[in-house]
Amino acid sequence: MDKKEESAGERKLQCSDVSKCFELLESILDGEMGDPGKEVLKEKLAKCQPCFEHYHLEQAIRDLLKTKCSKQAVPGELVDSIRTKISDIK
Amino acid sequence: MSEVQRRKYSQEEKNSIFDGEFMPHIDSMYNFAYRLTFDEDDAKDLVQDTYLKAYRFINSFEQGTNAKAWLFRILKNSFINEYRKKSKQPAKVDYQEVETYYNSDDVDFRGTTDLRAESVKDMIGDEISNALNSLAVDFRTVIILCDLEGFTYEEMAKILDIPIGTVRSRLHRARNLLKEKLKGYAQHMGYNTDEEE
Ligand SMILES: [Zn+2]
Numbered sequence: 001m002d003k004k005e006e007s008a009g010e011r012k013l014q015c016s017d018v019s020k021c022f023e024l025l026e027s028i029l030d031g032e033m034g035d036p037g038k039e040v041l042k043e044k045l046a047k048c049q050p051c052f053e054h055y056h057l058e059q060a061i062r063d064l065l066k067t068k069c070s071k072q073a074v075p076g077e078l079v080d081s082i083r084t085k086i087s088d089i090k
Numbered sequence: 091m092s093e094v095q096r097r098k099y100s101q102e103e104k105n106s107i108f109d110g111e112f113m114p115h116i117d118s119m120y121n122f123a124y125r126l127t128f129d130e131d132d133a134k135d136l137v138q139d140t141y142l143k144a145y146r147f148i149n150s151f152e153q154g155t156n157a158k159a160w161l162f163r164i165l166k167n168s169f170i171n172e173y174r175k176k177s178k179q180p181a182k183v184d185y186q187e188v189e190t191y192y193n194s195d196d197v198d199f200r201g202t203t204d205l206r207a208e209s210v211k212d213m214i215g216d217e218i219s220n221a222l223n224s225l226a227v228d229f230r231t232v233i234i235l236c237d238l239e240g241f242t243y244e245e246m247a248k249i250l251d252i253p254i255g256t257v258r259s260r261l262h263r264a265r266n267l268l269k270e271k272l273k274g275y276a277q278h279m280g281y282n283t284d285e286e287e
Pocket residue numbers: 014015016017018021044048049050051
């Protein structure tokens with residue numbers, strides 16, 4: 001195997017089962033696979049270039065959503081209004 | 091809302107559950123409502139309505155279980171059953187249609203975009219928010235629940251009343267749609283979206 005790029009040197013350039021692999025990677029990223037998932041992940045990322053790229057793209061998108069999505073402040077009167085309505089039906 | 095009434099809480103217990111387990115989620119609830127309706131007044135109504143229902147049906151809430159998921163489920167049902175009906179804004183996608191069309195668990199997980207992680211990292215809040223907001227409500231919802239609110243697939247399945255396999259496949263489709271939108275922004279910004287050969 002030719003090693004033109006250090007990071008991709010050991011990885012195969014074709015994924016043997018993209019659909020299965022990507023589904024698994026996405027479940028791992030969503031925290032659904034627990035510790036066994038971490039082992040599987042290590043192996044996939046070390047051995048498969050398409051999996052490596054897909055993982056990093058999916059992770060970047062999750063990070064972007066988590067950290068940069070704009071949040072609305074709760075309108076100040078909402079809590080009071082809920083409490084008033086609740087005490088009416090108590 | 092759970093159908094079974096487990097037992098009756100005393101007035102004191104009700105107050106303590108409401109203040110201690112329900113109200114702390116108001117921030118997430120309001121943001122969820124706002125991302126569904128895109129309107130401050132509608133979001134306020136939806137959240138208020140949800141909290142009133144939560145109080146009325148508090149006996150069907152089992153203390154110690156996930157209050158946030160329970161509340162989100164009420165809010166989502168209120169949105170579908172009431173808000174969406176009286177909304178002037180017609181839903182972009184008919185819910186029933188989406189359900190039957192997209193409920194297949196068979197989904198091809200092969201990647202569809204050549205968007206690069208590097209260009210995603212450079213994006214700003216407006217771009218990701220606009221991309222998310224432009225998705226049809228059912229796709230938007232799964233991304234909000236999973237990525238913004240951190241619910242598990244199992245919790246999402248309960249909130250949305252769909253099987254876990256459907257959660258997984260709908261999330262995958264939703265993220266692919268999101269990637270398509272982000273790719274549009276990336277190209278507009280002149281980032282390179284081509285794969286390295
Ligand atoms: Zn692979």
